[in-house]
Amino acid sequence: MTIRTATMADLPRVTQLEAACFPAAEAATETSFRARLAHYPNHFWLLEEGEALVGFVNGMATNQPHLTDEMYACAALHSESGAWQMIFGVNTHPAYRRRGCAQRLLQRVIADAKAQGRKGLVLTCKEALIHYYAKFGFLDEGVSSSQHGGAVWHQMRLTF
Template sequence: MYEHADMHSKDGAWQMIFGVATDPAEQGKGYAAALMRRVIADTKSQGKKGLVLTCKERLLSFYRQFGYRNEGVSGSEHGGAVWYEMRLTF
């Protein structure tokens, strides 16, 4: 998905999140959680089926708190990292 952005469809049934980053000096203040709640609400209001994303193992619990389910290790080798596929279905 990173190498083939042409696969994007603005009218697709699922919303993909490509990245969420918080300045280390601002981490732990709830900004990423507030952003995630807003993205979830906006995506629901657009009538999408849900959200999908990939994340590193250390962030699995962060996304689980919003209802995302771990679908296992992704086939992505982006940046030489191990990525997990996460899905939130409405």
Template sequence: MSIRQATMANLDAIASIESACFPQAEAATKDEFAKRIQYYGNHFWLLIDENQIVSFVDGFVTNQKDLSDEMYEKASLHDEAGQWQMIFGVNTLPSYRKKGYAAKLLERMIDDAQSQNRKGIVLTCKDALVPYYAKFGFIDEGISEKSVHGGVRWHQMRLTF
């Protein structure tokens, strides 16, 4: 297994994994992923197993302290000099789940964000995943007031370095 950054050559595989992981109302589109790779491919981590992408984590960097729905749709808001690394998605193919692969990517993202001198990382998740992210040091800040993405109630969680 190896970890590397995404390129446009990975677009179809990324869109396919997203479709397998999220309901249509919550899933990013292929066009949105193309923009994400274009603007912040260096903040898009892929886990590769025998030349197949099995998991990915992505999100841009910003000076905005809280994650908002606008961020999902506008990759151009990425600011490489930003203080906060956002996470927009943690995706693992269903047949590869419960093997620690997403954890490997999260640990790499955390290491990279720390080495880039960010203040920390922000994500939103559903109720059931709060304990999972807490294992990495993320603190639940309660229900997000800025994200109702896909018509869902999201917890905002923050890992401050």
């Protein structure tokens, strides 16, 4: 398996995998991914096995310390020199789950954020996944103000 950053040519596969991983109310649209790929393709990591897209992680860099719903909606808020790497989604194809794929991607994203001199990473997750992200050193900061998809989200932060 290999990890690389995305290009606009990956748009159809990324959109399809997102739809397989998240409920419709929470899944990013093709339009949203198009904007993200236009603004920060090197903050969009793909895990592939041969020609198959196994998983991906994406998110903008910003100086704002908290992940907001506005960030999901407006890719132009990305700041390449931002202090914090936000993570908008950790996606693994259902056929590849429980094989360490998300772990592999997250380790790469964490390493890249450190190498880029960021303060750390921020993501939101549902309560059931708090323990998973805690394995990487993320700390639960409590319920987020996010209304994304109508779900309850916890903000998690990994500070270097």
